[in-house]
Amino acid sequence: MTAQPIHPHDPDRVPRTAQGIAAALSAERRTQFCEELMAATPEEAAAVLRRWWCEAQLDTDPAGDRVTAEALAGTLPTTTVADLIERRRRDGLPVE
Structure with missing residues (x-):
């Protein structure tokens, strides 16, 4: 017997790249994401990508x-x- 997650999800539904995130967002949210990413310092960029990847995952969640x-x-x-x-x-x- 194997354990299954309570709430299974497809972690690859949105690729963890700027291009993948942008493609998953609506036009308005894509603009916000791009503006935030472009304004980020190199030290801040990873956190911006991580936060917006979560947003894109939520936006594309079938449930x-x-x-x-x-x-x-x-x-x-x-x-x-x-x-x-x-x-x-x-x-x-x-x-x-």
């Missing part, structure tokens, strides 16, 4: 409308930040 509706209705399952950080550390993911 996005359902999640938005649940959040607005107050029925979206939640977790604590401490639990989330522990889970990310356990899974070997970055915690910033």
Whole structure:
């Protein structure tokens, strides 16, 4: 038996590149992303790409409308930040 994630997702739905992120965003959001990336210092660029990759993942999530509706209705399952950080550390993911 293998363990499966509770909420499976396709991590490659949006490539982790500036071009991949830009392609996944709406025209308005693409403009915001490009402006922010162009204004970033080299030290800030990685954080800009990471944040906008998350935005693009959310924008292209097939369940996005359902999640938005649940959040607005107050029925979206939640977790604590401490639990989330522990889970990310356990899974070997970055915690910033």
